[in-house]
Amino acid sequence: MxxxxxxxxxxxxxxxxxxxxxxxxxxxxxxxxxxxxxxxxxxxxxxxxxxxxxxxxxxxxxxxxxxxxxxxxxxxxxxxxxxxxxxxxxxxxxxxxxxxxxxxxxxxxxxxxxxxxxxxxxxxxxxxxxxxxxxxxxxxxxxxxxxxxxxxxxxxxxxxxxxxxxxxxxxxxxxxxxxxxxxxxKSKDMEANTDPLTLLVNRRYIEANFAQQLHNYPQHYFPLGVVMCDIDHFKLFNDQYGHDVGDEVLKTVADIFRSHLRPQDIACRNGGEEFLLLLPQTDLEQSKSVAEKIRAIMANQPFMFGSIEAPITASFGVTVCQEQSHFQAAIKAADQQLYRAKAAGRNQVH
Structure with missing residues (x-):
């Protein structure tokens, strides 16, 4: 970003x-x-x-x-x-x-x-x-x-x-x-478009800057993989260990995205424990493969903070956007897939 x-x-x-x-x-x-x-x-x-x-x-x-x-x-x-x-x-x-x-x-x-x-x-x-x-x-x-x-x-x-x-x-x-x-x-733009906790882009960036980029340079983005990610049982994690530890979980998840996504991919904190991943020039199967890779890394990498060691899992909903006018619809479709993953037992890619 x-x-x-x-x-x-x-x-x-x-x-x-x-x-x-x-x-x-x-x-x-x-x-x-x-x-x-x-x-x-x-x-x-x-x-x-x-x-x-x-x-x-x-x-x-x-x-x-x-x-x-x-x-x-x-x-x-x-x-x-x-x-x-x-x-x-x-x-x-x-x-x-x-x-x-x-x-x-x-x-x-x-x-x-x-x-x-x-x-x-x-x-x-x-x-x-x-x-x-x-x-x-x-x-x-x-x-x-x-x-x-x-x-x-x-x-x-x-x-x-x-x-x-x-x-x-x-x-x-x-x-x-x-x-x-x-x-x-640049500094003001970065501040306005960055989530201060995870240092990922925020929803404002997606709705304003990124949407404009899709319009101006469609050849660089489509097909665009759209992945919604939600940390499983995050509220219970916060209630058990406290919000400070919950914040560290969010930072850890953001670090996983930064380490395992391509430079051209975008990870956005969409709100709370929900994240949006945007994968330029990536079809549906490839997008699901990326989501599965991230899911497996999170599931196999226990969260550690001080004396606390606990598993982190997440659910993923995946779809593909083919043109700029369908971008918001693609986000909603990915969100629906995310709910199906949760309903099917969580820690899954749908």
């Missing part, structure tokens, strides 16, 4: 992060692309086509990349392509100088865009590479079409470095904050 809760929480966090990246990708592609095309028209000059070419080309490639994402839904690839396009556009614009040598001013938003598209680690590396390329480019003024003043270049490079560092600090601690919040949410 713990692993499935972590999986659900992790998927939710990744979904939120993917949505954030999609918004950034869309903004850069649509808005920045449209601005580039607009400025391309405004800077059109038949005698100087390089700047319009840079602007039209950059905008067109951004539009092409968002179309690629819409067609393929490959978010990681689209973000990486966008980051490369951003870097090439910045370098080309600064090489040219832009309108009236204003290109340096337009470069400042792009470090933040790279962090939004790539995440902290990849963006830090990408910005570092871009920064090195800018330094190499700007420290060779004879190789540029632009005519930047020396003081302007030095101030730009220092300012750009500050922007990158501030973006890194912001995204680094945002990521750490999200991880802390995610861990807290």
């Amino acid at each position: 713990q692993s499935s809760l972590r999986l659900d929480t992790g998927k939710h966090a990744r979904k939120i992060d993917a949505t954030r990246r999609i918004y950034i990708l869309s903004f850069v592609s649509y808005i920045a692309g449209a601005v580039m095309v607009l400025f391309g028209f405004m800077s059109w000059d038949a005698n100087a086509l390089l700047l319009p070419t840079i602007l039209f080309g950059g905008g067109s490639l951004f539009f092409a990349n968002i179309l690629y994402f819409q067609l393929t839904k490959q978010l990681d690839s689209a973000c990486q392509i966008e980051a490369v396009l951003v870097a090439i556009f910045v370098l080309a614009l600064i090489y040219h100088g832009g309108h009236n040598n204003t290109a340096l001013y337009w470069a400042f938003p792009f470090p933040a865009i790279l962090f939004g598209l790539l995440g902290v680690r990849k963006a830090l590396l990408s910005n570092a590479i871009l920064m090195v390329l800018l330094i190499v480019l700007l420290l060779q003024p004879d190789a540029l079409l632009a005519d930047y003043k020396e003081a302007e270049v030095s101030r730009f490079l220092v300012s750009m470095l500050i922007v990158i560092v501030v973006c890194w600090i912001n995204d680094h601690f945002r990521e750490r904050s999200h991880e802390a919040m995610s861990a807290l949410q």
Whole structure:
């Protein structure tokens, strides 16, 4: 159960992060692309086509990349392509100088865009590479079409470095904050879905989380073995030895489930001395075999606590669920089989 809760929480966090990246990708592609095309028209000059070419080309490639994402839904690839396009556009614009040598001013938003598209680690590396390329480019003024003043270049490079560092600090601690919040949410989910005595999942988990998993990933679960288990004469055991000893019996039974079920199987404390076992991709005969194995282990393993040594037996009702819509009906059917096992003398599988 713990692993499935972590999986659900992790998927939710990744979904939120993917949505954030999609918004950034869309903004850069649509808005920045449209601005580039607009400025391309405004800077059109038949005698100087390089700047319009840079602007039209950059905008067109951004539009092409968002179309690629819409067609393929490959978010990681689209973000990486966008980051490369951003870097090439910045370098080309600064090489040219832009309108009236204003290109340096337009470069400042792009470090933040790279962090939004790539995440902290990849963006830090990408910005570092871009920064090195800018330094190499700007420290060779004879190789540029632009005519930047020396003081302007030095101030730009220092300012750009500050922007990158501030973006890194912001995204680094945002990521750490999200991880802390995610861990807290996992802890709350675990607490809400776990029986505090046996540390097995509780009925809330079955009714909410597991039912949703059946709906989302039926291929991972069906046929689903459904086993109801009830400890025989547990009330008499409690009356004879006390509730503290009864609690130890429940813990012992839970340990047996953990030790002898598969990792993908789920053991749930359904209430009192009753347990629900869910066995993914298990047919009826296999489910009965598992229940019989657990029954035999419990019957042949006397409960020992201090000076107390007493046998523990349990009755089992087994059925199989074939689809999500029949899940609750399958639980009721297993419960009916459990009552038949009790009526037939207990310590049996029906």
